[in-house]
Amino acid sequence: MKRALFTLLCATTLSAPVMADQALATSKNCMACHALDRKLVGPSYKEVAAKYANDKSAVEKLAGKIQKGGAGTWGPVPMPANTQVSDAEAQKLAAWVLTVK
DSSP, rough: HHHHHHHHHHHHHHHHHTTHHHHHHHHHHGGTTTTSSSSSSSOOOOHHHHHHHTTTHHHHHHHHHHHHOBOOOSSSOOOOOOOOOOHHHHHHHHHTTOOOO
16 A cells, blocks of 8 residues: 555656646647657757756746747747747746756
8 A cells, every 4th residue: 555655656746847837838839839759840848958958047038939939949940929828827838848858
């Protein structure tokens, strides 16, 4: 019984960061162009997290790109502006993307 509870607790705890805001990303249509671990139209969240891993201003940079869009960082396909994403949601999404491993 204790072992089963421990296993369940560990599995839930270890998977929590990945699922933390995937629902928000899905609701804001981010997952239409991005995936956790493979390139779709845009880079995978895993690639983005690796690129910005040592950048202390990454959350602010990514939140800005989420809302205003961007071009040239990941190739010729521009990321459109996402005006439906609030400042708080953009910060939350950017912080979550940086946790994807």
